[in-house]
Amino acid sequence: MSQQRLVLTLSCSDRPGIVADVTTFLAAQHYNVEEASQFEDRQEKRFFMRTELAPASDQATPLAALQQAFADLAEKDAMCWQLRDLADKPKVVIAVSRWGHCLNTLLHKWKEGTLPVEIVAVVSNHNDMRDLVEWYNLPYHYLPISKDTKPQQEAQILEVMEKAQADFLVLARYMQILSNELCEKLEGRAINIHHSFLPGFKGAKPYHQAYDRGVKLIGATAHFVTSDLDEGPIIEQEVERVSHANNPEELVEIGHDIESVVLYRAVRWHAEQRVLLNGSRTVVFRR
Structure with missing residues (x-):
């Protein structure tokens, strides 16, 4: 199984259930969450999240397809987001x-x-x-x-x-x-x-x-x-x-x-x- 490690960051207007939606999506794509941080800016009513994830099995969705699939999820909340391989150094x-x-x-x-x-x-x-x-x-x-x-x-x-x-x-x-x-x-x-x-x-x-x-x-x-x-x-x-x-x-x-x-x-x-x-x-x- 791949040792690949990905990082997902996002921000959007706050609402109940964002974390549940994201983690459910990742589980369905056969990924484990290995590190997660969230912050709710109550003054601005915005939500911020950073998640590191790794393939849970050989059935894990490849990165390009995962990005395309997440774009559909992100669209309904107008998320500002990035999903990339941590091995790709800027x-x-x-x-x-x-x-x-x-x-x-x-x-x-x-x-x-x-x-x-x-x-x-x-x-x-x-x-x-x-x-x-x-x-x-x-x-x-x-x-x-x-x-x-x-x-x-x-x-x-x-x-x-x-x-x-x-x-x-x-x-x-x-x-x-x-x-x-x-x-x-x-x-x-x-x-x-x-x-x-x-x-x-x-x-x-x-x-x-x-x-x-x-x-x-x-x-x-x-x-x-x-x-x-x-x-x-x-x-x-x-x-x-x-x-x-x-x-x-x-x-x-x-x-x-x-x-x-x-x-x-x-x-x-x-x-x-x-x-x-x-x-x-x-x-x-x-x-």
């Missing part, structure tokens, strides 16, 4: 500037097999990270940018993604603000790491802003990219305690570790279909 392009700590963590986790993605390319507006990326035998695209060449440079990023058939873009301390046009084209397909516990200290030099305010906690936030700077739906956050004795440079150094961990978690959960969009927020089914 393809990712990483964008970076001169800070390499987040990039290094993603590359290391990918190489050791704990980040379930296929990194297909790295793009950068600087050449600083070329040696690191090429050590991992990955293509490195140096795409310099200026105020006058921003549209052309962003078109090059999209070209890299399209040629590599990338599923999403990760901004691993890519210190450029994406245009509204690129944000719209990558809606729900671009993840950024911001070196602050949002919604506090948006924009440039958040650690210096934090120092000026004398904060006792600093943090990092991974979020989907939108045209509103640093205001996209939040996926993951973490904090670290600091004190009055830490200067801005020390806050930056402390923050590097937090940023790397937070971005890794966000990319991993997104790749595992654990992150579902809920308007300006997310539902994250953590393991």
Whole structure:
């Protein structure tokens, strides 16, 4: 019997019986539910579900036919849904500037097999990270940018993604603000790491802003990219305690570790279909 493992995610208007309908359907298709999570947003009256399933017998319906059959079930509730094989890892392009700590963590986790993605390319507006990326035998695209060449440079990023058939873009301390046009084209397909516990200290030099305010906690936030700077739906956050004795440079150094961990978690959960969009927020089914 196949060891295939599938993941089904869905969201729709809430009503009684959705779980029963889905599990009854899966049983009829000869699949076992091996992991299941549900969430009811009572304010918005929406229902969210993530289910991992595996064939229960050799009679299990093949994936393509299962997708077609589930589409009929999903239609009556106008579900937003995905059903895919967990072995099919999403393809990712990483964008970076001169800070390499987040990039290094993603590359290391990918190489050791704990980040379930296929990194297909790295793009950068600087050449600083070329040696690191090429050590991992990955293509490195140096795409310099200026105020006058921003549209052309962003078109090059999209070209890299399209040629590599990338599923999403990760901004691993890519210190450029994406245009509204690129944000719209990558809606729900671009993840950024911001070196602050949002919604506090948006924009440039958040650690210096934090120092000026004398904060006792600093943090990092991974979020989907939108045209509103640093205001996209939040996926993951973490904090670290600091004190009055830490200067801005020390806050930056402390923050590097937090940023790397937070971005890794966000990319991993997104790749595992654990992150579902809920308007300006997310539902994250953590393991």
